[in-house]
Amino acid sequence: xxxxxxxxxxxxxxxxxxxxxxxxxxxxxxxxxxxxxxxxxxxxxxxxxxxxxxxxxxxxxxxxxxxxxxxxxxxxxxxxxxxxxxxxxxxxxxxxxxxxxxxxxxxxxxxxxxxxxxxxxxxxxxxxxxxxxxxxxxxxxxxxxxxxxxxxxxxxxxxxxxxxxxxxxxxxxxxxxxxxxxxxxxxxxxxxxxxxxxxxxxxxxxxxxxxxxxxxxxxxxxxxxxxxxxxxxxxxxxxxxxxxxxxxxxxxxxxxxxxxxxxxxxxxxxxxxxxxxxxxxxxxxxxxxxxxxxxxxxxxxxxxxxxxxxxxxxxxxxxxxxxxxxxxxxxxxxxxxxxxxxxxxxxxxxxxxxxxxxxxxxxxxxxxxxxxxxxxxxxxxxxxxxxxxxxxxxxxxxxxxxxxxxxxx
Numbered sequence: 001x002x003x004x005x006x007x008x009x010x011x012x013x014x015x016x017x018x019x020x021x022x023x024x025x026x027x028x029x030x031x032x033x034x035x036x037x038x039x040x041x042x043x044x045x046x047x048x049x050x051x052x053x054x055x056x057x058x059x060x061x062x063x064x065x066x067x068x069x070x071x072x073x074x075x076x077x078x079x080x081x082x083x084x085x086x087x088x089x090x091x092x093x094x095x096x097x098x099x100x101x102x103x104x105x106x107x108x109x110x111x112x113x114x115x116x117x118x119x120x121x122x123x124x125x126x127x128x129x130x131x132x133x134x135x136x137x138x139x140x141x142x143x144x145x146x147x148x149x150x151x152x153x154x155x156x157x158x159x160x161x162x163x164x165x166x167x168x169x170x171x172x173x174x175x176x177x178x179x180x181x182x183x184x185x186x187x188x189x190x191x192x193x194x195x196x197x198x199x200x201x202x203x204x205x206x207x208x209x210x211x212x213x214x215x216x217x218x219x220x221x222x223x224x225x226x227x228x229x230x231x232x233x234x235x236x237x238x239x240x241x242x243x244x245x246x247x248x249x250x251x252x253x254x255x256x257x258x259x260x261x262x263x264x265x266x267x268x269x270x271x272x273x274x275x276x277x278x279x280x281x282x283x284x285x286x287x288x289x290x291x292x293x294x295x296x297x298x299x300x301x302x303x304x305x306x307x308x309x310x311x312x313x314x315x316x317x318x319x320x321x322x323x324x325x326x327x328x329x330x331x332x333x334x335x336x337x338x339x340x341x342x343x344x345x346x347x348x349x350x351x352x353x354x355x356x357x358x359x360x361x362x363x364x365x366x367x368x369x370x371x372x373x374x375x376x377x378x379x380x381x382x383x384x385x386x387x388x389x390x391x392x393x394x395x396x397x398x399x400x401x402x403x404x405x406x407x408x409x
Contacts, residue, residue, distance in 0.1 A: 001124045001131075001365050006138050009121060013101050015143040023180035025099040025143055027092035028190045031225045032133040032198065038093040039126035040265060041065040042103075042116070048272075050119045055111050060090045068261055097122070100139055120364050127269055127366060128262070128311070133223075137202045140195055149175050153196070157205050165213040168196075197223045262311035267297040269366070274318040277363040282320050284348040289320045296324035300345045301379040302337055309379065314353065314372040317345050343404045346376075347397060354393040376400065 015025065044064045046052035059065055069089075094114065098105045102121050105112040116122065125132045144150040149172065156168040172195075173188040182188060193208050200207030200218040207218040214222075274280060280293040296319045303310040325332045327341045353367040369391055376385040376396065380403045388395045 001120065003134065003138065006121070006124075006135055007142075009101075009118065010138060010142045013142075015099070015146040017143065017147040017149075017175075017179050020099075021180055022099055023176070023182045024092070024095045026096055026140065026191060026194055027088075028194060029089050029092040029225070030096050030136075030194055031223060032129050032136055034089070034225045035093045035096065035136065036126060036129045036132040037068065038090055039097070039122055039132070041068070041090075042094075042097075043119075043122055043126045046116050048116070048119050048123050050116055052116045053113055054116075055113060056087065056091045056094055057111070059094070060087075065090075123269075123364060124366075127313075128266070133198060133202075137198050140199060144195075147175070147179075153199065157200075157203055160206050162213050165208070169208070259307065259311065263303065266311045266313050266316060270297050270313050270316050270318060271295070273364075273366055277361075278318075281318075282323060283318045283352050284323060284345055286320075286323065289322055292320040292322065294318035294320050294323075296321055298324050298328050298345070300342060300349060301375065304335070306378055309375045312371055312375050314349070314367055314375045315379070317349050317352070319345075339404070339407065343400070346400050350393050350397055350400070357391065372396070 017025065038059070041059050041062065041064060042054065045054055045059055045062050060069070094103070095105075097103045098114065102116075102118045102125075103114045104117050105114045107113075121135070125135050141150065144153060152164075152168040152171045156164040158164075169189070169192060172192050173185050176182050176188045176191070177185075182191075189211055197207040197218050199205075200214075201220060201223050204217050206214045206216065207222075208214060209222070274283070274294055280295075282289060282292070282294040297316050298319045299306075299310060300315050300317055301309060306315070309315045319328060325334075328338060328345065330336055330338050350372075353369070353372055355361070356363065356365055356367050357369060373385045373388065373396075376399070377383055382403075384399055385396065388399065
């Protein structure tokens with residue numbers, strides 16, 4: 001799914017807040033990592049089947065959600081504590097997906113029943129955080145333009161000074177109070193951050209930090225969800241110490257847990273894609289194993305050496321168990337890889353990505369050419385693959401072959 005496809009979807013909708021008066025088209029918890037995770041949980045719960053119904057509680061009480069939310073965001077079990085915070089954490093991104101038209105909510109007694117409308121777009125958003133950010137930025141711009149409030153944002157991105165920042169923030173606050181049920185400047189400011197900073201990051205501009213013009217351009221860590229607030233709920237922060245002191249005494253919630261989730265998510269998504277659109281066949285053609293299902297999602301460049309690309313589907317390939325444990329890993333030792341078989345896997349992966357991006361078989365686009373270039377650059381410790389023209393897969397294969405010839409000398 002590319003920008004044009006997403007934009008075509010957005011263009012079918014009128015998001016004018018002056019007509020809808022919807023204050024919850026975006027909210028405080030609607031960061032790219034949270035939306036991505038919630039979309040993943042919805043896709044898992046519904047099987048990503050169009051028309052499937054669910055409530056907010058269905059999602060945050062599911063075993064998949066509980067396991068991953070506790071692990072990643074240091075949240076307690078939703079059945080134990082902080083149900084109001086969980087309601088916001090899941091409810092706000094779900095309301096955004098509803099406002100965007102990806103799902104549709106209908107009042108059903110005391111709760112809202114949601115139905116999945118756009119399963120391919122939901123799957124795209126759930127696939128990885130960068131996909132979600134791409135959608136989020138296009139969605140935010142469309143809402144602002146439909147609502148006639150985009151001009152002060154454009155002016156601010158051009159001038160990048162305190163006056164244009166104040167004018168923008170004042171204009172957004174006045175508009176929100178006038179057109180939605182929100183009537184407080186503090187709440188407007190919190191939502192303003194979630195709107196401005198993703199766009200600022202996309203355009204490499206300054207944004208907002210603690211209510212003021214940021215000192216530098218917005219970086220990715222500034223548009224992610226603040227995990228530390230949840231640690232108070234987990235371990236009942238004593239009232240006589242600060243959040244900083246308390247957080248310093250807690251074990252790191254860290255990147256290992258986040259990485260493990262992202263790696264498992266990438267494997268799960270690739271296997272689901274391969275099962276659904278490729279009839280569970282191996283990506284590396286071998287007539288000896290064509291009848292065996294490809295149940296193994298193998299890292300071409302291993303996790304223990306290439307952590308930064310471990311969660312990229314471009315670095316994963318669907319293999320049969322025999323291919324994985326007998327050929328990819330010599331003597332069934334997963335700590336080592338067979339270099340020649342790694343070479344064959346890369347050529348096969350290039351073909352898979354080419355087929356997905358250029359084949360036009362009605363399957364969703366799950367790969368990104370530039371991400372594959374990054375995978376190859378990191379895997380070979382070079383920058384040469386960045387010189388390859390967009391979608392020139394033959395040139396990629398030529399460089400892959402060159403690097404393996406050099407290793408054999």
